[in-house]
Amino acid sequence: MGGDFGPQVVIPGAAKALERHPDIRFALYGLEDQCVPLLDKYPKLKANSTFHASELAIAMDEKPSQALRRGRGKASMWQAIEAINKGEADVVVSAGNTGALMAMSVFCLRMMQGIQRPAIAAIWPTLKGESIVLDVGATIGADAQQLMDFALMGGAMARALFEVERPTLGLLNVGVEEIKGQEQVKEAGRLLREAGLDSIDYFGFVEGDDIGRGTVDVVVTEGFSGNIALKAAEGTARQIAEYLRAAMSRTLLAKIGYILAKGAFDRLREKMDPRKVNGGVFLGLNGVVIKSHGGTDAEGFAAAIDVGYDMVRNGLKAKIENDLQKYHASRPSEGAASGMADEV
Template structure:
């Protein structure tokens, strides 16, 4: 058996923690025996949840009663000290005791504490928050989703290289098609930064990805592009719009299918297709955003997800480490 991948887990971040986190670890462990979980948090709360569910050769608990709160500002979170579960988990990656770190805690604090502990990859100025989005043909990597409100052409060019490396580490046999999110597909559309980035990427002719020009918001889900790049402001608006639209569609469909006897009969006849539809739009299956640009990978699980969503983000961690993400980013640059 190959050496286990070591994941540092902040067990105290997010809603319903540590139960959600530990249940996620137990659920993930059922299908993957190649992970060692380094769990940071209150041992008195964690141990009863994991005892007798996972063999002790697969986990270790590092005790601390101090945790960063969801209501903390990023600075307040960082000031809580070096004995918080989030800080200790990140530090274990810094000291090479773990391969990757994951937290469902405060996003701003996670970015600040990560930047305080971890170095940037050489020649990268800003880290980006990236995530997987479903499309008609599979999955796309989208970045930046909110870490950087303003970006230069160099930043967006770096994000393209890093996003392509992330896609390639998750899907090793595929060459990524990269596009810039813009208000039109014509070369003259967009602001000066977007147009300058277009020229940089068009002239670059990278061996690690194909540059496909611009993509508009209504084509994000088409599946023709694997990596979609934008500044954090635009990316975050696109993310929240997509999440809201998915929730609207599922809730309206539920109303239509349960509103009267015709709808109920129709839903019974189409139960198999409805289950497939619901699963396709289940946000838990796409849980796990990645801060890339730092010299160690940091994964952010959605604070409001349940144990299934957390287990899926642990699977993303496993794929990132197996796919050698950091080395691929360095090669792309």
């Protein structure tokens, strides 16, 4: 029911995803009068789905605390997340209210052991392919240990999504020199250098222009700067598209040039299409939750389902848990403290 268009986008998007992944089975949650007539138009999807009628839907502008109180047990969003706890779903994909989705996910699924705060990881198109950037809005002002946690989770996601054995990772900073930046970022860099992780190749500090270059597989930052970077990149992509559209229609010669170079422009449009990289992954939870952009179309929502499919197929949750376990086991001070606590 979420997003700007609700089931008008979600159901056709699910149908597109099913064409690409015939082994998917869907559990759909929503208002019956809006969903069932639309679902009837997609017989193949209907045959591979179970529809669950919900009493209410969470509004896009609803406060997370209000959504949590009002929607508990009754809202389509809550019921979809609860399906993971019940063993009825492996992943939740929603285009709904981001704050409500995060609040309900944390409440229902709980945080993984050893993780203090969740992160939203975005897939970012680069000159070399794609990178992962996190956090892009869940945790504002993360401290050094939380940035370290984000690094572990981002590295695990890169292995699940890109299928690389040891992804490269950088900390977003105002410069590459070790003396620059906020104290929590410099401290996180020290933690990463000293951790000696075999699951991550720590590159060091990276700057804003390194994101688009694809300098590293994973870029780690806190949610405030990450969200600004994401929105700035999306706005810049739209700005460039408008510039090109205006330039190509300005004169007859420009129009002829566009026709001659149409193949190249089509490839550029494909590369800059935000729908192709739609789907933010909520990391740190005892379950996989994917947040689709609220304004996307069916193709974009299908891309978000694709991300969820890949995360489950490649064992994202197990990879994160394994990396966390190995990291905490390698810290003798933690083990000693735990032993003393057990004795007491």
